[in-house]
Amino acid sequence: MGERAQQFGEVILAVESVSLAFGGVMALDDVSFDVREREIRAIIGPNGAGKSSMLNVINGVYHPQQGSITFKGLSRSDMEPHKAAKEGIARTFQNIALFKGMTVLDNVMTGRELKMRCNFLQQALWIGPARRDEIEHREVVEGIIEFLEIQAYRKVPVRQLPYGLQKRVDLARALAMEPSVLLLDEPMAGMSLEEKQSMCRFILDINGHYGTTIVLIEHDMGVVMDISDRVVVLDYGRKIGDGTPDQIRNSQAVIDAYLGVAR
Amino acid sequence: MLYRQTGQFKTTYAADQQIFPLRQDRIAMALLLAIAFVAVPLIGTTYWLTAILIPFLILSLAAIGLNILTGYAGQLSLGTAAFMAIGAFITYNFILRMPWLGAIPSIILAGLCAAGVGLAFGLPSVRIKGFYLAVATLACQFFVLWVLQRVDWLKNYSTSGVITAQTIEIFGYAFDSPASKYLLTLSVVAVMALAAKNMMRGRTGRAFMAVRDMDVAASVIGIRIMRAKLLAFAISSFYCAVAGALYTYMYLLTVEPEAFRLELSFRVLFMIIIGGVGSILGSFLGAAFITLLPILLNRGSEWISGIFNVDISHATVSHFESIIFGSLIIIFLIVEPQGLARLWQIAKEKMRRWPFPY
Amino acid sequence: MSFFIEVLVGGLLAGVMYSLVALGFVLIYKASGVFNYAQGSMVFFAALCFVSMIENGVDFWLAIAITITVMIVLAVLIERTVLRPLVNQSPIALFMATIGLAFVLEGASQIIWDSQPHLLELGIQDEPIAWLSQHASIYISRLDLFGAAVAGILVLVLAVFFHKTRIGRALRAVADDHQAALSIGIPLQHIWAIVWAVAGFVALVAGLMWGARTGVQYALTFVALKALPVLILGGFESISGAIVGGLIIGASEKLAEVYLGPYVGGGIESWFAYVIALLFLLVRPQGLFGEKIIDRV
Numbered sequence: 001m002g003e004r005a006q007q008f009g010e011v012i013l014a015v016e017s018v019s020l021a022f023g024g025v026m027a028l029d030d031v032s033f034d035v036r037e038r039e040i041r042a043i044i045g046p047n048g049a050g051k052s053s054m055l056n057v058i059n060g061v062y063h064p065q066q067g068s069i070t071f072k073g074l075s076r077s078d079m080e081p082h083k084a085a086k087e088g089i090a091r092t093f094q095n096i097a098l099f100k101g102m103t104v105l106d107n108v109m110t111g112r113e114l115k116m117r118c119n120f121l122q123q124a125l126w127i128g129p130a131r132r133d134e135i136e137h138r139e140v141v142e143g144i145i146e147f148l149e150i151q152a153y154r155k156v157p158v159r160q161l162p163y164g165l166q167k168r169v170d171l172a173r174a175l176a177m178e179p180s181v182l183l184l185d186e187p188m189a190g191m192s193l194e195e196k197q198s199m200c201r202f203i204l205d206i207n208g209h210y211g212t213t214i215v216l217i218e219h220d221m222g223v224v225m226d227i228s229d230r231v232v233v234l235d236y237g238r239k240i241g242d243g244t245p246d247q248i249r250n251s252q253a254v255i256d257a258y259l260g261v262a263r
Numbered sequence: 264m265l266y267r268q269t270g271q272f273k274t275t276y277a278a279d280q281q282i283f284p285l286r287q288d289r290i291a292m293a294l295l296l297a298i299a300f301v302a303v304p305l306i307g308t309t310y311w312l313t314a315i316l317i318p319f320l321i322l323s324l325a326a327i328g329l330n331i332l333t334g335y336a337g338q339l340s341l342g343t344a345a346f347m348a349i350g351a352f353i354t355y356n357f358i359l360r361m362p363w364l365g366a367i368p369s370i371i372l373a374g375l376c377a378a379g380v381g382l383a384f385g386l387p388s389v390r391i392k393g394f395y396l397a398v399a400t401l402a403c404q405f406f407v408l409w410v411l412q413r414v415d416w417l418k419n420y421s422t423s424g425v426i427t428a429q430t431i432e433i434f435g436y437a438f439d440s441p442a443s444k445y446l447l448t449l450s451v452v453a454v455m456a457l458a459a460k461n462m463m464r465g466r467t468g469r470a471f472m473a474v475r476d477m478d479v480a481a482s483v484i485g486i487r488i489m490r491a492k493l494l495a496f497a498i499s500s501f502y503c504a505v506a507g508a509l510y511t512y513m514y515l516l517t518v519e520p521e522a523f524r525l526e527l528s529f530r531v532l533f534m535i536i537i538g539g540v541g542s543i544l545g546s547f548l549g550a551a552f553i554t555l556l557p558i559l560l561n562r563g564s565e566w567i568s569g570i571f572n573v574d575i576s577h578a579t580v581s582h583f584e585s586i587i588f589g590s591l592i593i594i595f596l597i598v599e600p601q602g603l604a605r606l607w608q609i610a611k612e613k614m615r616r617w618p619f620p621y
Numbered sequence: 622m623s624f625f626i627e628v629l630v631g632g633l634l635a636g637v638m639y640s641l642v643a644l645g646f647v648l649i650y651k652a653s654g655v656f657n658y659a660q661g662s663m664v665f666f667a668a669l670c671f672v673s674m675i676e677n678g679v680d681f682w683l684a685i686a687i688t689i690t691v692m693i694v695l696a697v698l699i700e701r702t703v704l705r706p707l708v709n710q711s712p713i714a715l716f717m718a719t720i721g722l723a724f725v726l727e728g729a730s731q732i733i734w735d736s737q738p739h740l741l742e743l744g745i746q747d748e749p750i751a752w753l754s755q756h757a758s759i760y761i762s763r764l765d766l767f768g769a770a771v772a773g774i775l776v777l778v779l780a781v782f783f784h785k786t787r788i789g790r791a792l793r794a795v796a797d798d799h800q801a802a803l804s805i806g807i808p809l810q811h812i813w814a815i816v817w818a819v820a821g822f823v824a825l826v827a828g829l830m831w832g833a834r835t836g837v838q839y840a841l842t843f844v845a846l847k848a849l850p851v852l853i854l855g856g857f858e859s860i861s862g863a864i865v866g867g868l869i870i871g872a873s874e875k876l877a878e879v880y881l882g883p884y885v886g887g888g889i890e891s892w893f894a895y896v897i898a899l900l901f902l903l904v905r906p907q908g909l910f911g912e913k914i915i916d917r918v
Contacts, residue, residue, distance in 0.1 A: 059483060085485030097480035099473050101541065110469050114485040120494065123465040124458035131277065134465055138276045177484065339713060391902050394656055394716050398849050399902060402895030413886045525846075529720070536717060578731075585728030592721030596714055597706040 008229070009037030012213055013058070013181055016075075018067035020053055020237075027053040028064065029237040035181070040207055040214045042224045044248075045234035046258055051217045052094060054234070055183045058215070059084040059091055072180070086114060090179035092170045094186045094217075100159045104150060104169050105141065107158055111176025112137040144175050148202060164195045168202075175206065182206065184216040188223060196220065200227055221259070225249065233258065282460055299449060304442040312441040313514070319554040320445075320452045321509045326534040326546035327459050328502030333532070334540035335463055336495035337475025338388050342400035343503050343531045345407035348523035349377040350504025351511035352417055355518045358429050359419060366431045370508045374501040380407070381500025382493055389489045404525055411520040418518075426518040428511050444513045451509065455502060460543045462498070471495055472541070533588060537595050539604025548603040557584055628879050629872055634765035636851075636871020637772045638834070641827035642844050643851040643863040644775065645820045650857045651783070652792040652816040653704065654712065658719040661845020662726035663821060667692055668828030668837045669730050672739040685825075692821030700814045708809075727842055738838035741829065768830045772864070775826060779819075779860055792816060850898035855909055862909055870894050 013035040020028040028050045035041045043051050056062040058069055060079030068077040071087060090111075099107050116137060122130040145151055148168050153161060158169055167187060174182055187203070188196045204227055206212050218224050224231060225245045233241030233254045241247075241254040248254050273279040283289045307316065329343050350373045357369035364372070384403040388396050411417060418426060431438045431447070438447050462468060470491045473481035478488050511518055530553060538549020560583060564575045599605055642664060649657045657663075670691055674684040703718055749762060783789035795802045795812050803809055831841055851870050855862025877893045 061479065061483070081479070081482040082485050082487055085483060091483060093480065097477050097483075099476035099480070101472050101476050102469065106469055106472075109466075110473050110481070110484055110486070113466065113470065116466050118466065120462050120467040120498070123467055124462045126461040126465075130461075130465065134280065135276045138280070142276075173484065387899060387903055393713060395853065395902055397716075398853055398895065399899050401846070401849065402892060402899045405892035405895055409888055409892050413888065532717075532720075582728040582731045585724045586732075587728075589721040589724030589726075589728065592724070593703055593718050596710070596718050596721070600710075600714060 008039045011035065012037040012072060013215070014070040015054070015058070016068050016070060018054075018057055018064045018069070020050070020057055020062055020064045026237050028057065028234075030067070031234065031237070031239050032067075033232045033239065033242055035213060035215055037180075037213055038207065038211050039229040040203070040216070040227055042228035042231045042245075043215065043217045043234060044219070044221075044224055044231060044258065045240075048236075049234040050237040051234055052185055053237075055091060055185055055215070055217065058183060059089050085177060088178075088180035089183065090174040090177040090181070091183035092167070092174050092185055092187060094189065096163075096166045096170050098158045098166055098170055098173070101157075103155050103157055104161070104172075105145070105154045107169055108141045108144060108172045108176050109137065111173040112141060114177065141172075141176055144172050147205070148172050148175075149198075164191050167191070167199070171199075171202065175210075178210075179212060181213045181215065184214060184218075186217050186219065188218060188220055196223065203227060280464075282464070296453070300446070304446055307442070307445070309441045312445045315554060315558065317441075317445055317448050317514050318510075319550055320448045321506050321514060322531065322534065322554060323547045323550040324452045324455060324509065325503050325506035325531050326538065326550050327456060327543060328499045328506060329531050330535045330540065330542070330546050331459065331463070331471070331502065332495050332499035334535055334542065334545075335468055335475065336471035336492065336499075338385075338492060338495060339394060339397045340400040340499070341397050341525070341528050341532065342384065342403040342407070344523040344525065344527035345404040346377050346381060346500045346503035347507025347510060347527070348407060348411055348520055349380055349500075350374060350507035351518060351523070352411055352520075353377070353504070354508040355426070355428065355511070356417060356419075366433055370505055373508055374504040377500040377504030377507075378497040381496040385493050385496030388492045388496065401525075404528060408520050408523065411523075428516050428518050431512050438513075448509055448513050451505065455505065456543060456547075459502070463543065467494070533592060535602075536592055537602055539602030542602070542604040544607065545602050545604030548607065552603065553588075556587070557581075560584055560587070628875055631762075631765070632872035632875030633868050634762070634769055634871070635875060636867040636869065637765075637769045637864075638827070638831060638867075639844070639847055639851050639871055640864045640867025641768070641772050641775070641823070641830060643848040643855070643867055644772075644779065644860065645823040645827065646848055646852055647855075647858065647860055647863045648779070648820045648823060649816055651860075652795055653813050655704070655715045655719065656712065656857070657722075657820070658716060658845070659723035659726055660820065660824060660848065661842040662723040662730070663692070663695075663824040664828040664831065664844065665837075665839070665841045666695070666726050666730045666828075667821065667825040668741070668832040668841060669734045669739070671825065671829065672741050672832060672837045673734045675741075676739065688825055689822055692825060693818040696817035696821050697814045699817055700810060704813055705810060723842070723845075727839070731839070738836045739832070741832035741837055764833060768834075771826060771830060775823065776860060776864055779823075782819075783860070788812075788815065847894060850894040853898040854901055859909075865909060870897065873897060 011034045015031060015033050018028055018031050019026070031050075031054065033041075043054060045051055053062060057064050058079075060081045060083065063078055066077075068075050069079060070076075071084075071089065074087075099110065102110075116133055118130045118133045145154065148171060150165065150168055150172065153165060153169075158166060161169065167189075171184075171187065184203070188199055191199065200223060203214060203216070207214050216228070228245060230243060231241070231245055231248045232239060233248060233251075235257040240257055241251050243251070249259070273284065278284070283292055303312075303316070325343060325347060328346070329340060332338050332340050350370070353373035353376050354369050357364055357372055358366065361369070380403075384399065387399045391399060433447075436443075438444055463471070470481070470486050473484070473486055474488055474491045474495075481491075482488050507523065510522070515522055534549030534553050535546060536549070537552055538547070539545025557580075560580055561577075564580045564583075567573070568575050595602055642660060645660045645663065646657060649655055649660070667688055671684050671688045674687060675681065679687070699722065703722060704715075707715055707718055783792065791802070791807050791812055792815075794805070794807060795809060802812075827844075828837070828841070831844060835841070847870070851863060851866040853866070854869055855864070855866025874890055874893050878887070878889050882889050
């Protein structure tokens with residue numbers, strides 16, 4: 001535990017007093033926490049606590065009424081999704097927002113969008129730069145596909161894949177962006193035990209191999225306690241816990257609101 | 264047996280990315296092009312060339328244009344005919360007033376103008392979706408047609424309302440025979456279809472499809488949605504404009520707004536629904552279907568008239584045509600929403616396994 | 622000044638006619654989430670059916686009864702063959718299916734009956750109201766006024782139907798969420814058949830009024846296209862919106878044609894409504910009375 005803590009860098013992402021309301025409903029209420037480089041940070045809490053909204057605020061899908069997000073030193077409250085992408089934030093979605101009309105390969109290739117250089121005219125002619133660009137990115141994508149063990153499904157349209165595999169493709173697409181911070185929204189939801197173990201392995205590998213900072217929302221407490229370095233607990237939009245998994249496990253407030261008593 | 268994939272292993276990504284990865288497909292395509300470019304002009308009758316093949320090619324190009332916008336990028340448009348009209352009229356004006364430009368540059372410039380209009384009418388698409396956008400494109404369709412009918416300068420102050428199209432000349436060679444018109448049309452369509460296929464299988468196509476399938480996810484990846492939608496409108500308008508110029512100069516031979524009414528927009532839309540949305544091949548299949556069906560119906564009704572001695576008027580045949588088109592749209596939407604292109608794909612997959620059923 | 626009032630009122634009344642057609646759209650959209658491009662063809666179909674019977678000597682009210690029956694049968698057929706197979710498809714797919722349906726209906730109407738224009742007599746003349754024309758020199762057609770009255774009654778009946786009856790509530794539930802409605806036990810297919818039948822009835826009324834005004838002819842199907850801007854202004858789900866939208870479109874169209882038209886060579890009516898709709902879409906996409914859509918990720 002101690003050695004891992006030494007690998008962490010400075011604070012790369014800081015959420016400062018963020019409040020978000022939809023009409024009369026307060027989704028987030030003055031939430032603040034930070035995330036250090038290369039750590040795995042979990043966000044937990046009961047349903048409706050505002051976890052997905054928090055991720056949405058971080059990458060600019062929702063704009064908070066108050067507060068700001070500081071990422072790599074830059075502080076702002078009006079992030080747009082594609083700007084977040086440009087700066088190195090990638091995410092997966094709870095409901096798998098894959099492009100249903102495309103194959104696995106094409107879906108992951110879309111993740112390379114920001115790194116691609118050629119414009120449409122060069123592509124129309126399919127001349128040198130366009131071809132080289134396409135092949136170069138194809139190589140990177142193939143590396144990710146191999147890493148996540150989905151080679152056999154490359155040319156399969158994603159809508160034909162089972163749920164667990166679709167989640168992996170979602171992850172692959174996010175990885176293709178070569179992000180500094182990866183936001184994972186319930187990556188284990190709906191998976192069997194074996195699938196969860198695979199996914200945990202992938203997440204740890206991504207964090208270890210690529211050094212990507214990971215922020216994940218998860219309901220499975222076993223997973224959270226096992227793989228995360230620090231945990232934030234939300235309840236009704238408010239932060240009720242913030243610390244290492246052990247600290248959270250023993251916090252009275254968290255036990256009352258969420259964990260329940262251990263048998 | 265013949266259509267086997269085994270033994271054809273790809274060792275480079277370049278080979279894997281070809282438009283026709285199977286050798287049999289490449290041979291078939293080469294044959295098709297040979298027949299189209301060499302055999303047809305030699306043995307084709309004037310009727311076949313001027314009444315069937317030329318309009319088929321032109322409408323395929325329009326269908327590709329609409330497919331780029333509606334099929335790949337998911338922006339429903341009912342204004343295809345308006346963009347074709349813009350292409351026709353602006354080409355006419357360029358050839359009329361700046362004959363030194365040459366025919367092909369005039370058409371290209373007309374396409375660029377249409378792309379500009381497409382950008383303007385595409386701006387609402389940033390905020391509006393689905394059939395709300397369709398209404399915006401209807402506004403475009405009606406407004407553009409009104410402008411072309413009213414602004415006399417565009418018609419060279421012609422009082423009769425029917426302007427004869429000039430003959431296209433490239434480097435002194437006049438394209439006025441059916442065979443030469445056919446070859447020019449075929450060349451333009453082939454080149455533009457290839458360009459379209461290249462764009463759609465690369466980054467541009469993926470960005471369009473991403474915007475179509477789930478735009479929130481697309482923006483999260485870094486795709487600039489507004490840019491993608493506007494680019495789709497621009498490219499699509501360019502293609503439709505070139506199609507419109509060809510429609511006027513290679514087929515109709517008169518320059519009139521009446522040829523580009525709402526009905527034509529619907530025809531092209533039907534082509535991509537039946538042929539297959541999001542597919543370049545589908546554009547061709549749909550255009551072929553819709554070009555050939557009325558002719559088949561007419562022949563069929565003449566045959567029935569002959570056998571049963573009943574008089575079937577042309578009006579009746581065209582009403583039956585409406586019923587059949589409408590029913591086909593509904594049937595395709597229910598049974599095979601991806602159209603003829605998908606049926607073709609399924610047929611090829613079955614052929615690959617033939618004679619083994621599994 | 623009196624000329625302005627005349628143009629204005631003429632426009633408003635024309636707008637009421639648009640509203641009649643728009644009502645049919647709203648009904649179907651409210652209850653099945655489908656934007657029925659074929660509404661115009663249904664208007665044409667109903668009017669043609671009615672008029673041919675009248676011309677063959679059938680009694681007025683009997684002809685109405687028969688036409689209503691025909692529209693109900695048509696509604697059931699449509700539900701069975703088009704809607705049921707497409708139950709979970711995207712709205713765009715359903716919209717395109719209704720485009721196909723429109724073509725089928727147009728072709729069928731012209732084969733079953735013929736394509737000549739027919740005159741439709743409702744017993745009320747398309748003449749200026751004598752009192753107004755003599756005392757204030759304002760020419761307002763009796764027929765147009767009658768149309769407005771009919772539309773008003775229809776709207777009242779429909780509003781009561783939707784908000785006070787059990788079936789109306791079921792219709793609103795279905796419009797909101799097909800799956801949820803099914804899970805409470807609402808019989809989806811019956812509901813849709815009912816809705817399309819009601820829309821068919823509205824189409825008949827619209828067809829009668831339009832037919833009396835302009836004769837029953839193929840051009841009637843294009844009235845549907847004009848209803849689109851009305852719906853955008855009023856919101857796709859609002860009955861009152863259809864009325865208000867129709868009035869605004871009708872009035873502004875007429876006023877633009879009369880006052881702006883001469884400066885630009887006329888013919889503004891072909892596109893003015895759409896441009897207004899377009900501007901509206903940019904500012905307030907859900908229309909005056911529609912509901913704002915919130916996209917949840």
